[in-house]
Amino acid sequence: MKQQxxxxxxxxxxxxxxxxxxASALAEQAPGNNISPEMRAQMAKMSPEMxxxxxxxxxxxxxxxxxxxPDIRATMNQxxxxxxxxxxxxxxxxxxxxxxxxxxxxxxxVAVDNAEQAADSARxxxxxxxxxxxxxxxxxxxxxxxxxMSVLPAMNEAVEGSAIRLAEAADKGDMAKAATHLSxxxxxxxxxxxxxxxxxxxxxxxxxxxxxxxx
Ligand code: HEC
Numbered sequence: 001m002k003q004q005x006x007x008x009x010x011x012x013x014x015x016x017x018x019x020x021x022x023a024s025a026l027a028e029q030a031p032g033n034n035i036s037p038e039m040r041a042q043m044a045k046m047s048p049e050m051x052x053x054x055x056x057x058x059x060x061x062x063x064x065x066x067x068x069x070p071d072i073r074a075t076m077n078q079x080x081x082x083x084x085x086x087x088x089x090x091x092x093x094x095x096x097x098x099x100x101x102x103x104x105x106x107x108x109x110v111a112v113d114n115a116e117q118a119a120d121s122a123r124x125x126x127x128x129x130x131x132x133x134x135x136x137x138x139x140x141x142x143x144x145x146x147x148x149m150s151v152l153p154a155m156n157e158a159v160e161g162s163a164i165r166l167a168e169a170a171d172k173g174d175m176a177k178a179a180t181h182l183s184x185x186x187x188x189x190x191x192x193x194x195x196x197x198x199x200x201x202x203x204x205x206x207x208x209x210x211x212x213x214x215x
Pocket of ligand 1: 092093096099155159186193201
């Protein structure tokens with residue numbers, strides 16, 4: 001009985017895998033999907049994972065992403081490749097909340113001279129999860145251009161580079177040094193939010209919109 005269930009489960013998984021594979025092929029051929037011959041040629045050079053990710057975007061976002069310079073797209077691929085934890089379900093907002101928890105854990109650990117907790121949390125922060133579909137679908141569409149996206153590596157370096165340096169200082173027991181990196185990390189969070197995120201939770205049911213709302 002148990003054996004049979006297991007066989008059914010295996011068959012189900014296999015079917016699901018085939019469906020996922022052919023879904024991307026089908027999406028590519030679907031009418032109204034706006035795949036120009038140039039885009040098709042560009043996509044032919046991509047890894048299967050990358051191709052599947054691009055095909056999961058709406059035609060509108062796909063067009064914008066394919067319009068980014070090869071340099072910027074290569075940088076984004078590198079960012080995705082450097083992170084070993086990729087979620088199939090989580091949104092960027094959920095990932096960001098986990099990142100905030102890691103940051104708070106680092107601060108708590110630095111405050112009580114707990115080098116091990118500080119280093120572990122900092123490394124988890126640096127290797128944060130990548131949300132479903134990658135980072136790009138969660139950025140405002142009007143920021144999907146070479147100029148705005150070119151600042152991403154610097155922000156990434158401020159957050160993730162500083163987190164790694166904090167972990168290394170903590171490994172050496174230099175908590176004073178670790179503490180200085182905390183503000184470098186937060187400067188990266190703030191810079192990215194100022195550029196790519198509006199005010200969280202703004203209400204559409206207020207008569208006077210909040211100044212600075214950009215989404
Ligand atoms: C690469 C740019 C970038 C960096 C760096 C970044 N964030 Fe974010 N963050 C975003 C974007 C974009 C959103 C909005 C996501 C959404 O609403 O879909 C966001 C949303 C959030 C939210 C959710 C707020 C809400 O709407 O409920 C939290 C919490 C957060 N970030 C924390 C952090 C912390 C802490 C750091 C630094 C350790 C950080 N972020 C670094 C881009 C960034």
